[in-house]
Amino acid sequence: MTRDEALQLLDLHIKAENLKKHCLASEVIMRALAAKLGRDAELWGIAGLLHDLDFEYTHDRPEGHGLKTVELLAPFQLPREVTDAVVRHNAETLHMQRETVMDFALTCAESITGLIAAAALVHPDRKIRSLSGKSIRKRMKSKDFARNVNREHIVLCERIDIPLEEFIELSLGAMASISDQLEL
Numbered sequence: 229m230t231r232d233e234a235l236q237l238l239d240l241h242i243k244a245e246n247l248k249k250h251c252l253a254s255e256v257i258m259r260a261l262a263a264k265l266g267r268d269a270e271l272w273g274i275a276g277l278l279h280d281l282d283f284e285y286t287h288d289r290p291e292g293h294g295l296k297t298v299e300l301l302a303p304f305q306l307p308r309e310v311t312d313a314v315v316r317h318n319a320e321t322l323h324m325q326r327e328t329v330m331d332f333a334l335t336c337a338e339s340i341t342g343l344i345a346a347a348a349l350v351h352p353d354r355k356i357r358s359l360s361g362k363s364i365r366k367r368m369k370s371k372d373f374a375r376n377v378n379r380e381h382i383v384l385c386e387r388i389d390i391p392l393e394e395f396i397e398l399s400l401g402a403m404a405s406i407s408d409q410l411e412l
Contacts, residue, residue: 229274229301229304229306231270231273231274231277233304234274234277234278235277237278237281237300237301238251238277238278238281241281241282241284241285241300242280242281242283242284243284244284247280247283247284249345249409249410249411250280250338250341250342250345251276251277251278251279251280252277252406252409252410253341253344253345253402253403253406253410254276254277254279254280254334254337254338254341255273255274255276255277256273256276256402256403256405256406257276257337257338257340257341257398257399257402257403258272258273258275258276258277258333258334258337259272259273259276259402260398260399260401260402261333261337261388261390261398262333264390264398265329265333265388267329267330271307271309271310272330272333274306274310275310275313275314275330275334276334276337276338278297278301278314279294279297279313279314279317279334279338280293280297280338281296281297281300281301281314282294282295282296282297282299282300290318290321291321291322293318293321294314294315294316294317294318294322295315295322297314297315298311298314298315301314309328309330310330312327312328312330312331313328313330313331313333313334314334316331316334316335317331317334317335317338319331319335326384326387329388332384332385332387332388333385333388335381335384336381336382336383336384336385336388336395337399339377339378339381339382339384340377340382340395340396340399341399341403342374342376342377343364343367343368343374343377343382344356344359344364344399344400344403345403345410345412346367346373346374346377347359347363347364347367347373347374348412349412351363354412355407355412356400356403356404356407356410356412357404357407359400360400361393361396361397361400364396364400365392365393365396368382368396382395
Protein backbone atom coordinates (compact mmCIF):
# COMPACT_ATOMS: atom_id res chain seq x y z
CA MET A 229 0.00 0.00 0.00
CA THR A 230 1.26 3.45 -0.85
CA ARG A 231 0.85 6.51 1.34
CA ASP A 232 -1.52 8.00 -1.28
CA GLU A 233 -3.71 4.89 -1.07
CA ALA A 234 -3.66 5.14 2.73
CA LEU A 235 -4.68 8.81 2.58
CA GLN A 236 -7.55 7.92 0.24
CA LEU A 237 -8.73 5.28 2.74
CA LEU A 238 -8.45 7.80 5.55
CA ASP A 239 -10.62 10.27 3.64
CA LEU A 240 -13.13 7.56 2.80
CA HIS A 241 -13.57 6.26 6.35
CA ILE A 242 -12.85 9.26 8.58
CA LYS A 243 -14.85 12.46 8.35
CA ALA A 244 -13.81 14.21 11.59
CA GLU A 245 -10.92 16.59 10.90
CA ASN A 246 -9.50 16.24 14.42
CA LEU A 247 -9.33 12.47 14.01
CA LYS A 248 -7.56 12.86 10.66
CA LYS A 249 -5.04 15.17 12.32
CA HIS A 250 -4.53 12.60 15.10
CA CYS A 251 -3.79 9.98 12.43
CA LEU A 252 -1.34 12.30 10.63
CA ALA A 253 0.41 13.03 13.94
CA SER A 254 0.59 9.31 14.73
CA GLU A 255 2.05 8.67 11.28
CA VAL A 256 4.82 11.25 11.61
CA ILE A 257 5.79 9.99 15.08
CA MET A 258 5.83 6.40 13.83
CA ARG A 259 8.09 7.44 10.95
CA ALA A 260 10.45 9.14 13.40
CA LEU A 261 10.46 6.07 15.64
CA ALA A 262 11.16 3.82 12.65
CA ALA A 263 14.11 5.98 11.65
CA LYS A 264 15.47 5.90 15.20
CA LEU A 265 15.06 2.14 15.50
CA GLY A 266 16.26 1.23 12.00
CA ARG A 267 12.85 0.04 10.83
CA ASP A 268 10.83 0.58 7.64
CA ALA A 269 9.55 4.16 7.93
CA GLU A 270 7.00 3.73 5.11
CA LEU A 271 5.45 0.69 6.73
CA TRP A 272 5.49 2.19 10.21
CA GLY A 273 3.99 5.40 8.84
CA ILE A 274 1.12 3.46 7.25
CA ALA A 275 0.42 1.77 10.60
CA GLY A 276 0.28 5.15 12.33
CA LEU A 277 -1.84 6.73 9.62
CA LEU A 278 -4.45 3.96 9.51
CA HIS A 279 -4.57 2.70 13.13
CA ASP A 280 -7.89 4.46 13.85
CA LEU A 281 -9.47 3.88 10.43
CA ASP A 282 -12.50 2.25 12.09
CA PHE A 283 -12.94 4.73 14.94
CA GLU A 284 -16.08 6.38 13.56
CA TYR A 285 -17.63 2.92 13.14
CA THR A 286 -16.61 1.55 16.54
CA HIS A 287 -16.54 4.51 18.93
CA ASP A 288 -19.64 3.12 20.67
CA ARG A 289 -18.26 -0.45 20.54
CA PRO A 290 -14.65 -0.32 21.75
CA GLU A 291 -14.43 -4.10 21.68
CA GLY A 292 -14.50 -3.86 17.88
CA HIS A 293 -11.92 -1.09 17.56
CA GLY A 294 -8.93 -2.26 15.57
CA LEU A 295 -10.67 -5.42 14.41
CA LYS A 296 -12.85 -3.50 11.94
CA THR A 297 -9.74 -1.69 10.65
CA VAL A 298 -8.11 -5.04 9.90
CA GLU A 299 -11.23 -6.01 7.89
CA LEU A 300 -11.05 -2.73 5.96
CA LEU A 301 -7.35 -3.31 5.26
CA ALA A 302 -7.66 -6.98 4.20
CA PRO A 303 -7.74 -6.28 0.43
CA PHE A 304 -4.37 -4.52 0.70
CA GLN A 305 -2.57 -7.54 2.18
CA LEU A 306 -0.46 -5.50 4.59
CA PRO A 307 2.16 -7.38 6.59
CA ARG A 308 0.82 -9.04 9.71
CA GLU A 309 3.16 -6.88 11.80
CA VAL A 310 1.02 -3.86 10.81
CA THR A 311 -2.38 -5.44 11.31
CA ASP A 312 -1.36 -6.93 14.64
CA ALA A 313 -0.10 -3.55 15.86
CA VAL A 314 -3.35 -1.91 14.75
CA VAL A 315 -5.37 -4.41 16.78
CA ARG A 316 -3.02 -4.40 19.75
CA HIS A 317 -3.10 -0.64 20.20
CA ASN A 318 -6.48 -1.52 21.77
CA ALA A 319 -5.02 -4.50 23.65
CA GLU A 320 -6.59 -3.85 27.05
CA THR A 321 -10.13 -3.75 25.68
CA LEU A 322 -9.54 -6.81 23.52
CA HIS A 323 -7.84 -8.75 26.35
CA MET A 324 -4.64 -9.10 24.34
CA GLN A 325 -0.96 -8.51 25.02
CA ARG A 326 1.35 -6.23 23.07
CA GLU A 327 4.25 -8.30 21.76
CA THR A 328 6.29 -6.58 19.07
CA VAL A 329 8.31 -3.39 18.88
CA MET A 330 5.70 -2.01 16.49
CA ASP A 331 2.88 -2.85 18.95
CA PHE A 332 4.51 -0.76 21.68
CA ALA A 333 5.60 1.98 19.28
CA LEU A 334 2.13 2.48 17.83
CA THR A 335 0.50 2.56 21.25
CA CYS A 336 2.87 5.15 22.72
CA ALA A 337 2.95 7.21 19.50
CA GLU A 338 -0.78 7.51 19.10
CA SER A 339 -1.21 8.25 22.81
CA ILE A 340 1.24 11.13 23.02
CA THR A 341 -0.40 12.99 20.13
CA GLY A 342 -3.32 14.00 22.34
CA LEU A 343 -1.08 15.28 25.11
CA ILE A 344 1.01 17.39 22.72
CA ALA A 345 -2.03 18.76 20.88
CA ALA A 346 -3.74 19.68 24.16
CA ALA A 347 -0.57 21.38 25.41
CA ALA A 348 -0.33 23.39 22.19
CA LEU A 349 -3.96 24.46 22.45
CA VAL A 350 -3.48 25.94 25.92
CA HIS A 351 -0.18 27.64 25.02
CA PRO A 352 -0.57 31.39 24.37
CA ASP A 353 0.37 31.11 20.68
CA ARG A 354 -1.25 27.67 20.20
CA LYS A 355 1.86 26.36 18.40
CA ILE A 356 3.65 23.04 18.83
CA ARG A 357 6.96 24.72 17.98
CA SER A 358 6.65 26.81 21.16
CA LEU A 359 6.44 23.77 23.42
CA SER A 360 9.37 22.20 25.22
CA GLY A 361 9.94 18.68 26.43
CA LYS A 362 9.92 20.03 29.97
CA SER A 363 6.46 21.56 29.50
CA ILE A 364 5.10 18.28 28.11
CA ARG A 365 6.55 16.31 31.04
CA LYS A 366 4.92 18.79 33.42
CA ARG A 367 1.57 18.45 31.65
CA MET A 368 1.95 14.68 31.70
CA LYS A 369 2.24 14.71 35.50
CA SER A 370 -0.98 16.69 35.87
CA LYS A 371 -3.80 14.15 35.95
CA ASP A 372 -6.36 16.90 35.40
CA PHE A 373 -4.77 17.93 32.11
CA ALA A 374 -5.94 16.05 29.00
CA ARG A 375 -7.65 13.43 31.17
CA ASN A 376 -8.40 11.10 28.27
CA VAL A 377 -4.70 10.66 27.46
CA ASN A 378 -3.42 7.37 28.84
CA ARG A 379 -0.07 8.19 30.43
CA GLU A 380 0.71 4.50 30.96
CA HIS A 381 0.55 4.05 27.19
CA ILE A 382 2.99 6.91 26.62
CA VAL A 383 5.50 5.36 29.04
CA LEU A 384 5.46 2.19 26.92
CA CYS A 385 8.20 3.93 24.92
CA GLU A 386 10.55 2.49 27.52
CA ARG A 387 9.57 -1.02 26.36
CA ILE A 388 11.28 -0.20 23.04
CA ASP A 389 14.36 1.18 24.81
CA ILE A 390 13.57 4.86 24.33
CA PRO A 391 13.62 6.88 27.56
CA LEU A 392 10.51 8.99 28.16
CA GLU A 393 12.34 12.33 27.85
CA GLU A 394 13.82 11.29 24.51
CA PHE A 395 10.45 10.01 23.28
CA ILE A 396 8.77 13.29 24.18
CA GLU A 397 11.43 15.27 22.30
CA LEU A 398 11.20 12.95 19.28
CA SER A 399 7.40 13.25 19.24
CA LEU A 400 7.47 17.04 19.61
CA GLY A 401 9.93 17.35 16.76
CA ALA A 402 7.94 15.02 14.54
CA MET A 403 4.64 16.80 15.14
CA ALA A 404 6.29 20.21 14.72
CA SER A 405 7.45 19.11 11.27
CA ILE A 406 3.80 18.93 10.14
CA SER A 407 2.46 21.73 12.33
CA ASP A 408 0.83 23.43 9.34
CA GLN A 409 -1.21 20.31 8.55
CA LEU A 410 -2.12 19.95 12.21
CA GLU A 411 -2.98 23.66 12.41
CA LEU A 412 -0.99 23.86 15.65
